[in-house]
Amino acid sequence: MVHSYLKKSAMLLSLAAAVAVAEEVQADQATNPQSTAGQETVSPALPQAEMPETPDPLLQAPAEAAQGQDNGGLAIEEKAPEATVLSNPIQEEPVKPPVEGQRVDMRILATTDLHTNLVNYDYYQDMQVETLGLAKTAVLMEEAIAENSNVVIVDSGDTIQGTPLGTYKAIVDPVKEGEEHPMFAAFKELNYDGAALGNHEFNYGLDYLRRVVASSKVPLLNANVLDAQTKEHLFTPYVIVPKTFKDSEGQLVTVQVGLTGIVPPQIMNWDRGHLEGKVIALDAVQAVTDLVPQMRKAGADVVVVMSHSGIGDDTYLVGEENIGYQLAGIPGVDAVATGHSHANFPSGTGTGFYSKIKGVDDTNGKINGIPVTMAGKYGDHLGIMDLKLHYTNGAWQVEESGAVLRKIDTKSSKADERVLNLAKEVHEATIRYVRQEVGQTPSPIHSYFSLVQDDPSVQIVNQAQLWYAKQVLAGTEEANLPLLSAAAPFKAGARNDPNSYTDIKAGPLAIKNVADLYVYDNVVALLKINGAQLKEWLEMAAGQFNQVDPTKKEPQNMINTSFRTYNFDVIDGVTYELDITQPNKYSIGAELVNPTASRVRNLRYQGKEVTDDQIFMVVTNNYRASGPFPGVKDAQESRLLNLQNRQALIDYIVSEKTIDARPNHNWSFADTIKDLDLRFLTSLKAQEHLASNPAISFVGISDTVEGFGEFRYQYSPLPEPEQPVQPEQPTKPEQPSQPTNPASPNQPVTSVQPLTPTKPNRSLDGQESQVLANQPSRASKVQESSLLAVQSSSSKGTLPNTGTKDSIWMSFGLALLALLPAGLGKRKQK
Structure with missing residues (x-):
């Protein structure tokens, strides 16, 4: 009786909350407000693109039209779109217009290539780790904000794919209309101001990406992917975020920060099956060059580019993949947060990978005089760019700048509780899935x-x-x-x-x-x-x-x-x-x-x-x-x-x-390497397998790469190669039969879905040759099963215990589920 009463009360409260949220969403439709107090967002007014099917709220673009194509790039007419400005919330202190001589220290915090590493957990090894995860990066964010609260927080893409958590939310229990992807829910919780779309955002197809973008409370931006028919931007190309900062005297002042993002045009190769005939990808340098004047005209005081592209080098070819170097040389661009290459910049020592390229200051984190970061991968680093702004001659000018990288603390188990609590449900569901x-x-x-x-x-x-x-x-x-x-x-x-x-x-x-x-x-x-x-x-x-x-x-x-x-x-x-x-x-x-x-x-x-x-x-x-x-x-x-x-x-x-x-x-290998002293690096853990690999011996710990050892390969003739395992050919054409659960041969295994x-x-x-880069991928639609859509607890707390007891009880539960009729509770396929 009491349980029933509590259940009904909870349902009523949930309904009331849903109504309140719906009213708030309706009031704020098409605005993407940020959660930080004293902050408002300006975004271009995006008229609905003409589409052959039901209009999609994501397919919106500014009024400028493409004016032709040259070597894979389209020139966009410089026409500033109209802007929508949110009402300014009430301030505890009055915000005054900037005055001549005023100074502000502004800080940009940048992440990239998180690849659904939301928490500090390795799903492949099924264990907590301290070497990755946004929950770890967020600790660095709080420390950086404590030093200077005048922050803009951005991400450079490859966010929704890369771990079993990403697969779970795309294939097993896919994000539905109106449901916020857990990665972007975390971005909102951490007060991100904007994020770029990376190439892996397109891996699950445009329909899935549209749902994810539509539900994000953080602006997801791209300036160089256009609708193939209308030649208009497929996604919001930029936003202008009015940030309320404190100046050097402690007075509040507003700085209009313009954000935009790009992706390598090679997505047309990597996800051709999803994109061909539907979108076109512009040369990223040309796209940003055309867009920056529009952003300035719309009121941007500072322009930040979120580049899902590597730094590259000082040689530029139209349509190339890694152009962070060139973006840092575009007039009007004040900072570039790069990514895609999973590398680190700056090194802070002047000895990093990019240090020998002309115009690169690897010590102070600048390229062509502009601060630039590349914050590694999986949340293992945080990029910090500091800009000293001076209001002079009626405009904010960057007087001094620089950038650094900070590495997460891999010796500590400290992680951001906000991210852990937010991730709890999907994290636990992912663990049950992968086990x-x-x-x-x-x-x-x-x-x-x-x-x-x-x-x-x-x-x-x-x-x-x-x-x-x-x-x-x-x-x-x-x-x-x-x-x-x-x-x-x-x-x-x-x-x-x-x-x-x-x-x-x-x-x-x-x-x-x-x-x-x-x-x-x-x-x-x-x-x-x-x-x-x-x-x-x-x-x-x-x-x-x-x-x-x-x-x-x-x-x-x-x-x-x-x-x-x-x-x-x-x-x-x-x-x-x-x-x-x-x-x-x-x-x-x-x-x-x-x-x-x-x-x-x-x-x-x-x-x-x-x-x-x-x-x-x-x-x-x-x-x-x-x-x-x-x-x-x-x-x-x-x-x-x-x-x-x-x-x-x-x-x-x-x-x-x-x-x-x-x-x-x-x-x-051919016998031409016989008697040579050949070396290679691999993980120190490889020593555990030397006994079964007689051609390989351990030389010593690498003095150049942490965690690696130097090994020697000694050529020796191999036995006659065995023929690869090839099952007998079926006698008649048929689709592969659904495998059965070894524990219950008459029931299909719950994890196997065609x-x-x-x-x-x-x-x-007829595919054009392009430089190969990070491994892209493609996913297909999946038939959902209620047995795989594991129900998870929504209560908040720390990361779950993942020991053997949980596995035993989970196995028992799965065995019971396997006894259910195969068609029981199946969801309607979308």
Whole structure:
């Protein structure tokens, strides 16, 4: 009785609160107010774009129209849009107009590339960590605000994808209309003034992104993505935020801060399936150059660019990916918060990666005289830019500026309670999701040596892709063609991160382990190529290695650390050797640099030499299929399938129950490196696996990269390569049957859900070559299941205990759920 009464009371209170919120939202529609007292937002009036379907509130753009295109960029007519200004809240102290000679110390706090690392938790290892998370960065924010409260807080993008939490809110329990994404809810809680859209914001498609942007209480900005039909901005290009600061005398004064953001135009390659025909991406430098005068005309005293683009260098090509350097040279731009490259700037010592570029002050954090930051990744750093403003000749001028990076405290467990409490529900739901068991492995699976020898973490992905593709091709005319699979080591210490490795112990395999093996939300793709194209594909992948001197007896570094490990494709189904005493045929950017060079030797299929005209089917992912890889871009046929690569891996493990991921040694180095002293760096944790890898020995702790060790690779002939695991071909064409739960064979496993494609069998030929960058991805719509939409407690508190007791009770609960009728409580698919 009491319980019923309390429940009804709570419902009434919730209804009242909902009405109040609805009235507030209606009153503040299309304004995006900030929560900081004394602050108001000015944004361009955005007329509704003409769309072929139901109007979307996100598809709004300023009145300027595109006036033509040049080398991929559109010139936008300089026409200042009308502005909407919020009413100024009542101040405890009067805010006076600026006067001649007045001075203000302004501080910009910048984050970037958070990739849904909302709290300090590693979902792959299922444990709390102190090396990442917005909850840790927020501690630095509070310290910086205590030093100077005149702050503007911004983020440079790649926010909603990157961990199982991002996958959970996009695929398992997707953000619904009006629901605020937890990352942007945290931004609001921390009083962010604006955020840019990064390339990974587009991974889940435009419909999902529209929902996320529409519900965000923080302005999400982009200046260089336009609607393909109307040529108007697809998202809000800029806002002007009136900030109430204290001047040097303690008097309140308003400074109008203009914010805008950009994304690399390469999104048209990376998420082509989602974007082609729907949007166009301008050259980012041109877009900002055209927009800044409009922002100044609309009243911006200070202009800050949130650049989801790396710093690059002092050479500029229209349409290139990393242009932070050029943005810092645009007249009217006062500060640039960069990102995308997961790097750090400034170093503060003058010895950082960008320090040798002309115009870069790596000590004081300035490029072309403008303060610039790049705050690492996953919340591990906070960028701080300080601007000393002087009101002179009727305008605010930047008299002095500089920037620093601050690293989170990795030795302390201190984290921001506001973020932890806000994240509690989705965090707990994500943990329950990733702990769902799908199979067993009798041996460890790790990626510590994945760059120097055939590797279990890549082997298992290739096995799963072959298993799935066999079923897809059964009964088709391609079923009798040789089937190959391409996969790469996604976690192999990229960007000097000793924790960026797959490390799975022998025993149960859960979804968290599968996510650790396949960290991107890619979709399976099938290519038809010939033997000549296959060889060029492998020549490109061989760029992972430096050219070594066969006559040199001194130690030589064998790994090209500038080459992204996710581009080191290992192709199973054939055998081959790599001769790294030869030069690379292709550059990191897939450009032909040594036409006569060849590293690939003894390329064979079933023991016979591969001929140039031999036809193969190769299963890979949408990122590779739509990219500029030699051989791949010239494929005779290319189509997307109806499943994420990660889901194919889950289905394979569930089907096999116990999987054998031992490498089959289908690739190796040629004997030209025999007796050479070859070295490489990997995590110090790799020492635990030396006993089972006799070709590798430990040299010592690296004195250049923290957390890494130096290891020696000693060439020795490998045993005859084993043929890769390839399941028998089904006798008739059919869709892959839904795997069953090993614990209850008559019931489907709750974690396995087939994904349906947004555009099946889509041709990806004719893709223009672009420089490869951070691994993009693509997600598809998923059929929702009430068994996966785990209900979570909404009560606030600290991060949950994630020990074995929770797992036991969760397993018991899942076993009970598995007994429910398969169709019980299924949600209507949207």
